[in-house]
Amino acid sequence: MEIKTIRHSLSHILAATVQEFFPGVKFGIGPAIENGFYYDFDLSEKITPADLPKIEKKIKKLLKQNIKFKKKIVTKEEAKKIFKGQPYKLELIKEVPGKKATIYESGKFTDLCKGPHIKSTKEINPDAFKLTKIAGAYWKGDEKNPMLTRIYGVAFKTKKELDKYLKLQEEAEKRDHRILGKKLELFLFDEEVGAGLPIWLPKGAVLRHTIENYLYEELTAQNYKWLYTPHIGNLKLWKKSGHWNFYRENMYSPIQIDEEKYLLKPMNCPFHVKVYDSKIRSYKDLPIKYAELGTVYRYEKSGVLHGLIRVRGFTQDDAHIICAPDQISQEVNNLIKQGLRMLKTFGFKDYIIYLSTKPEKYAGTDKSWKKATDTLKYVLKENKLEYQIDPGGGVFYGPKIDIKIKDSLGREWQCTTIQFDFNLPERFNMAYIDKRGKKKEPYMIHRALLGSIERFIGVLLEHYAGSLPLWLSPVQIWVIPISTRHKKYAEQVKKELSFLRAEIKDENETVSKKIRGGEIQKIPYMLVVGDKEMKTKSVRVRERKKGDVGMIKLDKFTKRVKMELETKK
């Protein structure tokens, strides 16, 4: 039996159980979802998480009763009678096409449902499911409708799978970047500022600046040229680029300036194209690589916003490579290598690569699509990289490669994207003069390696559970003088380590309290200094995770952290 069917059937048993406890309940819908199921109820009484074990126990009892699932096809008129007093079901019956409706009976509970279902509750392992939470949910997801009570559950075939899942959830919760973000004082969201608009607190800003600086130096060394472009652009630009037609639902409403309309930019591309077009370009100038840390604004429904992972304004590590046809394989090769190398630098070694091909509607010629797609495949093969094909999954303007990284819990996160664009070069008449003096259209590749800096930091925090590598840690060292007479030496140690972000903790607190504080703050190294350390020019090192690793000569420690910084370990 498919696990999805088991999950779906469990949602019916959940509904049956709730009905036993609350006879007057009105039913919404109850589908299977990823890892489990839910059911929506309209209840006159308030129900709390404390009620869940009781309901769970009852479900287990029912499961053991070998209840059968019976499918029946009835006329809509009959269905209306059966669901008398169930307004949501009656509403759904109206929406069923045709004259008949399918219902499923399981014990005393009947549901309007297309199925499929299991034959009997025997097929459900009563030890492999769990009710997990209660949430409010608008009927049909529309906030104008009544708010229903949604009970969520997870379900698997075996208890082992369930336990593994629950453990992963527990682990994931501990790593929740939203909680870490608060605890480590990295960023905040504020209702008066607006949902999905992160404010970077000082420590978070250090982290972000460190990443941006790394990108700046890496890309400058690789001959990328940096741009800064505005956050708004005239409607004329977005009409010409096609965003107004093809991307409007992701864009915010226009701003009126004098007689013109302006839009917050959802992408940086048209600005980069404008820079390219500002001069006549020769084949000798190519490839041209424009990079920008460009903050873009895209509409997301408030319900899907999630910490830094899903926001309404974010900063892309964006670049556009504009090149001649004979340069694309070299450029794509560079990009893939660069992407994987950078992700590795941040500690992500596992990834999955997807190649998305031509969709039904597309810009550009078949020939260009074939050449670009073949190039992507060729480069992946040359680099001996395994990949999955997503047929027809390319965006309308060109084929693409996506790299999803796997974090320490095995979860996948979309980061790098390398996309051909056959749309903008045509719309903006991009051109270069080839060797024979002829005007030609260049290839353009969009690419983002980390994707969104905000999102990437969210992923980083969850991957490391907040214990960021030394080079990324906002505060890298705490120097803790044992008493006031060691303060001067602590200053000396700090000065010696001035290439690091070091702080002296000389508050009037016990050393052990400071150490506990430093552990919560995930400080990579705490250096305790007292008489002995002072005398021998040493530091007593507490390493994050390892704890006290003993006394080390200051110059030796300095060398060691310098190395650690340089290798970004």
Added chain:
Amino acid sequence: MEIKTIRHSLSHILAATVQEFFPGVKFGIGPAIENGFYYDFDLSEKITPADLPKIEKKIKKLLKQNIKFKKKIVTKEEAKKIFKGQPYKLELIKEVPGKKATIYESGKFTDLCKGPHIKSTKEINPDAFKLTKIAGAYWKGDEKNPMLTRIYGVAFKTKKELDKYLKLQEEAEKRDHRILGKKLELFLFDEEVGAGLPIWLPKGAVLRHTIENYLYEELTAQNYKWLYTPHIGNLKLWKKSGHWNFYRENMYSPIQIDEEKYLLKPMNCPFHVKVYDSKIRSYKDLPIKYAELGTVYRYEKSGVLHGLIRVRGFTQDDAHIICAPDQISQEVNNLIKQGLRMLKTFGFKDYIIYLSTKPEKYAGTDKSWKKATDTLKYVLKENKLEYQIDPGGGVFYGPKIDIKIKDSLGREWQCTTIQFDFNLPERFNMAYIDKRGKKKEPYMIHRALLGSIERFIGVLLEHYAGSLPLWLSPVQIWVIPISTRHKKYAEQVKKELSFLRAEIKDENETVSKKIRGGEIQKIPYMLVVGDKEMKTKSVRVRERKKGDVGMIKLDKFTKRVKMELETKK
């Protein structure tokens, strides 16, 4: 006689002259302005700059005729008769308060004018004025009104003053940052992107990044904490901060997101306050210094936009210092010293300081205003800095110090501003816990040292006529191999100078042509390398402005530019 009166009277003579050439002309207004005057005309014929000498000649002739200015007070009814057929004047008559109007007669020309004027044209030096340009100007500055023809003139008491002014203008034109920006490929404006929205080209982005990096390092070393905040904020925030009431005319129209309204930020302040308010603060935490390179968007009429100097989106080197009352004099002292030191680093040694005091309407208490104003005065005095008082010129939320720099042409530019704010701490209930455990309101100081990065770069370009100091030059070195066999050595030289932004110019062009190109691009050093240089590990140095300064050993040259970089000379 005041020069302003002379200028104003000249505008009447200009009008009289235009009337002689174009008898049907309708008159707008003709005031004195800085350095000169203008007059607006509604003309049926087109008039071009080529017509100006003719008009000028005629004016000179009139001036020598010893024309008298006669003041008359007439009833409005009489005035209406006098200005029959002059619709703009008739409109103005309606707006004159009371029943009477003042007119001035000078020869055949009569104007509705409050005066004062000179007694006779004898008082005007006919060799000390010049008509300078023609421009379109809407009647009353409103684009819904007819477009009039405005003729501008400049006038002084002596020919010497006029000549000096014209020479300065000529020099200023050569230094126009808009022209330099194009020539040096630093930035561009694009009609489809929108007026007043600069796009930074690669070389301009290097310049901007260099300045931003300098600020980042300077302020980090001084214990400033960096923030990144969004470019939009909910209307609720702007209502609470008071911007919606007091600053709305500078803000753009709202963006609708779901049920809420958002606004592009015209300032960063409310976000910084939110960060401060996110935690309970103790007197031990103060002063807290938040810095941000925050890009803000403020409405400017399209007519006043001017290159990078006046734009619609710009990046403030913004900071807020939040401190206890007993810390303000120390903090203001730091700020003034820091401001002057930074401006000096960029090459500005001359400045004028203004202190603006309490206006009629103000937030905060008289006591706070007095304390803050006294502190500003005290610190200026302590630093032996001369200043001018602008009585009542403070913004409503607090007194301020402004520093205007003088550029190489003696022109003044507003840069540093240090402003107390008594408004936001109150509106946002900012607080700290003092030594005795009591909740207190802190002092908040807004400050920007360079002001706007965009504007400052505009000023820098004009100050240096594009020849930026080495550390700011987007491209610092050109290495020019004499022939292909010197290319390898050129590479070696470039590598040796890898701490600089160096380029090898190995295009198929003559050395002298390359040098000419480098001069236009204002490259600080061009290093020509041939056989002799290769053999002796030297470079032939062409210094910007000085030209060829001879052959120098490479290691010696390296040391020298390293020193130049470090001292930011």
